[in-house]
Amino acid sequence: MGFASRVFVVVIALSVAVIFKQYRNLATPTPAPTINDLDQYWGPGDGKLYKENTAIKPFKIAYTTEVIEKLRSKLNDTPTFSKPLEGVSFEYGFNSNYLQEVLKYWKTDYLDKWSTREKYLNQFPHFKTQIQGLDIHFIHVKPKVSPDTKVFPLLLLHGWPGSVREFYDIIPKLTSKSEDKDFVFEVIVPSLPGYGWSQAAAKQGLSASRITLIMKRLMNRIGHPKFYVQGGDWGSVIGNQIAAFFPDNVLGVHLNMCGAMSQLAILKTIIASFKPSLFIDDRYIDFYYPALPRLKEIVIESGYMHLQATKPDTIGSALVGNPVGLAAYILEKFSTWTNPAYRELPDGGLLKYFTLDSLLDNIMIYYLTDSITTSQRIYLENFGVRELSAGFDRVQTKVPSACAKFKYELMHTIDWALRDIFINLVQTNHFEDGGHFAAMQLPTVLYNDIVEFVKKIQ
Template identity: 55%
Template sequence: MGLMTRVLIVVISLGLAVVIQNYRQLAKPLPVPKLDVNEYWGPGNAANYKENLLVKPFDIATPAEVIEDLKTQLNRPLKLHSPLEGIGFEYGFNSKYLEKVVKYWRDTYLPKWSEREKYLKKFPHFQTEIQGLKIHFMHIKPKKTDGKKVVPLLLLHGWPGSVREFYEFIPLLTTPNAKSDYVFEVIAPSLPGYGWSQGAAKTKFGPVQIAVILRNLMLRLGHDKFVIQGGDWGSIIGSTAAAVFPENALAYHSNMCINGAPVNYIKMVLMHIFPGFFLHKAHHDFYPSLGQFFSTLMEEMGYCHIQATKPDTIGATLLHNPVGLAAYILEKFSTWTNADYKKLADGGLTKRYTMDALLDNVMIYYVTNSITTSQRLYAEMFNKENQALQIDRVPIKAPTGCARFRHELSHSSDFQLKDRFINIVHSTYHNDGGHFPAMELPQVLYDDFIEFVEKAFKKTA
């Protein structure tokens, strides 16, 4: 054996030793960080603050003058550039179709606003004050139980969604079903800064801090143990709550399970290079090549970079700009439901949703002026204080269920997730659906959730 060969072997061996050692360090679980569960996030100084513990009914009615002003704005002539020839939504929201959306919004939707507002009021709405912030939530109890066990459920939305995502899903959860021994008492809050929930007045208010507030909400309502379900931000906040409050989390289910720990990215590369070792053959097509993955990332995550760096700038652009707001939000309901919808002139928006449902969601952002405060969460997620907590390295002990819908932007395999979710009892793949399954395929999501709950409670019994 020549000298150079020996040197090469030594170098490679040392390199592998470094990688293995670093991997072990990165994969090592961390303890729950110490958190201030009473930290004040409202305006001004907390010295004289005294929390109002009252939980009271909340009227989500919109002042008539807000609707009249919206009508005035939508009556202004649109000055849009024509789309490029042969282009659907590939360049963003198709301006020709945007004209149709605005016309429908102005001439059909707004004239029946009282009907839509009544629909949005169909569930009981409440408000309470937690850590200086007024928090809105819907609280729906089963009207009958038929002998089923009632389980508290914290149901969490994301961006650019709202509690409107759950209007078709909630009745399934609160109605006894022969498939399950359980029925659910649903608490669906508007995330702080979203909808009718007040945004923080101070910086460093990220997913961990929101998880604290929502856990405190559940305690205030008398639930010291509860199930958590969520996607998008609801997934990040929900998994954080399950990690840092294991004594409260009965179980955790998500339609977007993710692991943001560094070891996940090592595993992602390995999985894509050697899929046969880590994935069932039937699921290979849920995971595109690394090239496709990064192409999708570059194409679809521009909004995230803007909102994580300059949320107030894009917020100012969209605030009181209903046409821009609708285009910005609805474009996500096109692409994130199915990437192939980009090829369509109408973005496929009404293939899975009614235009009324889509505009209900836009209206929640518009009438509450919450677009800026909702986007600030991206900046707080990526600040150095939040990243230093390394929450994704705190293991989640609660029984976990992960449902994957084919057209979600990306998926994480059990191989990637298991370092964080150490008790995965339910892992499924659905050949349809995208980022908003509670709104798009509520029955499918419900069936998946019920199947998970039966497994989770059987394991913990």
């Protein structure tokens, strides 16, 4: 072998060694973090003076006539809207013509029956309890069944710009006996800190990874050291991290926005793009590829995220106490995140799956609690250098896991990449319809997927 040949062989061998070493580095999971400060105080003032009240107190949603009439007066005093461009629906954002229809319904039909809507929101038992300096609100529904019926605790976690309202149609299905299952769920639905009636942190740093401890403590206080978790959006991130950080406490985790964002996951996604049929059932390739249109869609829809991950208080100040801005900002997400094609419809397709009452219920929670600013701070806390450098995207989830993939979700991750994180992925189902707000849009479909998952485990 000549000198040039030997050099070539050495170069190839070294290249292979470097690639293999780099792959091993990428593939090495991050260990679950050790939480040193289990009692980290998130409330206002000096935590040294804090003594936690562990009582669980009933809570009722109740607002005075004055509060509702003040809202009506604001809706009667709306600005002069710029007319949409000719031939434009929701492509530039919320169509101002349709926005005026929504506002008219809100200030008349909806507010005229606020007592009925308030009763609807109170149909489930609500509670509050104090955890790490914060008053945490939650819904707790116990099934009415015979003592011999199997009952599994289930923690349901919402995201932004949703709320506990997302789960109102699925709660009765989960807590009732039916022919499709020989068990029922005891359902706990908390408002995340800073959302709705849950108190916001007064200190910096309450990211998803730290919310996990608050949620775990909530379940333990209720009396459930072991439980199932289901979540979407931030609920998916928090739910997965609860399962990854506290595997002894989680029976299984079901998510409808599964993701893996590690460098290895991105590499696998790129590799699979060259021949998707080797990695994905042909029926579902269009959930993931071609990648460029999906990347373009994420860019189009992620402007809000850049705002909230950098200056949440600025955009929050423009929205708090402003029902017009709040409705436009939030309802636009319920349009395009349900199906991006709805941008081409003059009403944003909002009423294809939702009612104005249900959408306005969610808006009212943000408006009445002045929680839009505090709900958005989780983006800055999660996308900060400290959180991103922690390597949580490489912590493996060892408990049984399931992923429900609704076609019009903002993003999907192929199972080949998911399995690096969800190493016990027992179920993945693809659905040809549905988007980001699955529990509210297709509650029966999501319910069936949860039941199928739990049956496999039990």
